[in-house]
Amino acid sequence: METRTPLKSLNSDTRTYVIFINKSSRRARAWWLDFKGKPVSYGDISPNGTLRMNTFLTHPWVFRVTENGAKLLANRQEVYYPTLSENKDIITVNITTPVYSLRECCLMVIRRLVKRRDLNRLEIPEMLKHDLVTVPDLSKELEIMNS
Known part of the structure; x- marks a missing residue:
């Protein structure tokens, strides 16, 4: 049986650095999921805009269209978990529109x-x-x- 990672931040042990780039044509709202799994807004990212973030490996992020709450993807994932950056490099995360039905x-x-x-x-x-x-x-x- 597969164990799922809970949709909440687990700890703040391993720091990583990301830059979210909104490649969609809509304003994207960045949501960090706190330690209880509650979404916390980190503001909106304009089309082609960026949001630089110091975050942690076990801190999940989700993105929604600001105007209507529609899902967006982060590096093709509905929920983005940061990865470890090598040599303190910033990891690029592309926010894109999924193929809606x-x-x-x-x-x-x-x-x-x-x-x-x-x-x-x-x-x-x-x-x-x-x-x-x-x-x-x-x-x-x-x-x-x-x-």
């Missing part, structure tokens, strides 16, 4: 174009209306990933 893309576009109060007026299945009012929630996503 057609459904996810449509939900994002409709949320952007239709006011929340008008969603019930749409002639679409109730299940889709429910999905439209249920916006991404990082804390809930982390709970699911930890279970």
